[in-house]
Amino acid sequence: MSRKKIIIGLFGFGCVGKGLWDILQQRARQDVEIRKICVKVQGKNREFPEALLTYNPDDILDDPEINLVVELIDDASQAFFIVNRAFEKGKSVVSANKKMIAENFVTLLELHQKKGVSFLYEAACCASIPIIRNLEEYYDNDMLELFEGIVNGSTNYILTRMNQDGVSFDYALREAQVQGFAETNPALDVEGYDSKYKLTILMAHAFGITVNPDSVFNFGIHRLGTGVIRYAREKGYKIKLIARSMKLDGDEFIAYVMPQFIKSDNNLFHVDGVYNGVITETFFSDRQFFVGRGAGAFPTASAVLSDISAISYDYRYEYKKLTGTHPVLTNSFTVEVLISCGSVDCLDASDFNEIAEEYHAKDFHFIAGEIDFRKLTGSAWIAERDVSVVLLPSARGKPA
Ligand SMILES: NC(=O)c1ccc[n+]([C@@H]2O[C@H](COP(=O)([O-])OP(=O)(O)OC[C@H]3O[C@@H](n4cnc5c(N)ncnc54)[C@H](OP(=O)(O)O)[C@@H]3O)[C@@H](O)[C@H]2O)c1
Known part of the structure; x- marks a missing residue:
């Protein structure tokens, strides 16, 4: 299959955007070119040529030679505006913005399918773990019974530091922010919203369920006190923030995000620091376990680059499971x-x-x-x- 040349208009040059730039500097590719980079705040020092810089989205959206918009900004409503405009202009999009995708899932699905362009977002869910493409391509709809896991790197980092090293919640959160793992608004991570956005995106690819994130319960790690941490330690458990969706009965599914005590015989017990881990259970093949870095500049940018490569082959999610099934969330x-x-x-x-x-x-x-x-x-x-x-x-x- 032949590959088309990808000419990118990049939005955002923060942790992930710069990570993508750095990877492409280290592994130059003839078939991928960043033509323009749009950022927000004027006057910052940028580590890329001045000629690429713009503050005006139209410099990307109106450029007919740019065939891919890579959206890596930290503002979900602006991101939705940019992605919508990109689709209208017939451009494919790669995004890592789970909040924007989860909150507008059905609209985005209809828009990009109507325009016949690709919309890929692997980096939005578990950064370096290729879980969306896996759920999308591999499992037959009838056979996948459950997926669960740790899908937020910063909370897992915070819990690891609290459980193992005895540091306070506030101290561990500050560390996660300094290292670029945490969302700009930390409540999104620690109150479980970020995990919930990822969970609802994964539910569409795993089970063909599209839900508004507001209808899924999330309870975070921000209220875990020293008493609970001590209880876990005494019992030999770790506490992990778990996102779970499973078939309950017939067409009925459940979904939630909550902290859970994890025993040492569970694969997720050993997923520490910024790593994510996902377990799938199927009717015939039992249990599979995926693990990888769930946040940070290079792991996230590497998933973005993988989507860019896939688009050079015109790859699209087919959303096969969204047709013909009638799953209900209970x-x-x-x-x-x-x-x-x-x-x-x-x-x-x-x-x-x-x-x-x-x-x-x-x-x-x-x-x-x-x-x-x-x-x-x-x-x-x-x-x-x-x-x-x-x-x-x-x-x-x-x-x-
Ligand atoms: N960090 C991670 O580990 C990680 C992992 C998975 C997914 N993500 C997702 O990746 C996205 C980017 O995260 P990040 O950590 O790279 O964010 P970040 O470090 O805070 O950087 C955000 C970038 O977006 C730019 N920006 C904000 N509003 C803009 C606008 N309206 N137009 C143009 N540029 C705008 C900022 O511009 P200035 O430079 O001018 O301020 C900055 O360069 C988010 O959706 C996040 O949820 C991040």
């Missing part, structure tokens, strides 16, 4: 959780179907047991700043 299931709080008043034992363990000390109280998912997500105490929720090690979700 919140009617039960999970086993540990709910902890600094004061006993925050906990309500009557919300649990079954209590497995209960503990009360001066400033650390918890109840562990089975709870209805709708009761968990709709409860008043979940909004309390002091309450933290962690899934027990084997919890996934059972029909209610």
